[in-house]
Amino acid sequence: RAFVRLTPEWRGQGAFEGLESFSHVWLLSFFHASTAKGTSTKVHPPRLGGEKIGVFASRSPHRPNSIGLSLARLLEVKGDTLYLSEVDLIEGTPIFDIKPYLPAGDRPELFTGGWTDGLASERWNVRFSDSAELTFNCVEPLESERLRRLIVEVVSLDPRPKSYKSMKDFEFAVQLADLDVFFKFDENEIEITRIQLIASRADLRLSRATPTLQTSKAVEQSPSAAPSPQISVK
Numbered sequence: 001r002a003f004v005r006l007t008p009e010w011r012g013q014g015a016f017e018g019l020e021s022f023s024h025v026w027l028l029s030f031f032h033a034s035t036a037k038g039t040s041t042k043v044h045p046p047r048l049g050g051e052k053i054g055v056f057a058s059r060s061p062h063r064p065n066s067i068g069l070s071l072a073r074l075l076e077v078k079g080d081t082l083y084l085s086e087v088d089l090i091e092g093t094p095i096f097d098i099k100p101y102l103p104a105g106d107r108p109e110l111f112t113g114g115w116t117d118g119l120a121s122e123r124w125n126v127r128f129s130d131s132a133e134l135t136f137n138c139v140e141p142l143e144s145e146r147l148r149r150l151i152v153e154v155v156s157l158d159p160r161p162k163s164y165k166s167m168k169d170f171e172f173a174v175q176l177a178d179l180d181v182f183f184k185f186d187e188n189e190i191e192i193t194r195i196q197l198i199a200s201r202a203d204l205r206l207s208r209a210t211p212t213l214q215t216s217k218a219v220e221q222s223p224s225a226a227p228s229p230q231i232s233v234k
Helices: 112-120 132-136 141-155
Strands: 002-006 025-031 066-079 080-084 092-100 125-128 174-176 179-185 191-198 205-206 230-233
Touching: 125 141, 132 141, 132 191, 141 174, 141 179, 141 191
Parallel strands: 002 205, 125 191
Antiparallel strands: 002 080, 025 066, 025 092, 066 080, 174 179, 174 230, 179 191
């Protein structure tokens, strides 16, 4: 979950008035943590097994202009603050603009999913170590279940780049929302070895130029909104 708060110069002017009746909002953001260098026009989505596609046919955060578009559920509007869920942005993400989701204009009657329509839905079995299970004791039961579903949704698809898939006996780490999730591969399953919370509850301040989004310590997320993880090897 996250909340959006206007910076002082914008408060008390009714910028959010009328937004409370909408169920979702679009967030236009900047991928400030992207490590991409240069202007590559091709990317390797993990689920394509190393095959290249054009960057504009992907949801990769490594883009020529590093601009992101996210759909978030609007829970409540309270004065100059928006309360959101299903947010797929990491702590500190700059937000350029907020717009309401309009079903009549944003949801087409006919659509296709391009190259994603032909992807196999194979998933790994995922289990949590005793150490990883302890993390869920630090949050409320409802948030705990949301975190568990989020981790399984992303890790079960094996988010490693192709160059990492042949590596054996390594512990991998994925930064997912505001969690560091560490995992290892056994022959038939993935073990979540440990989980670390890397952010505390914070807010988003919408300023004139580069406002900042900061997520709370547990991000609820729908499967379709799973973020692009950053993978490291330990």
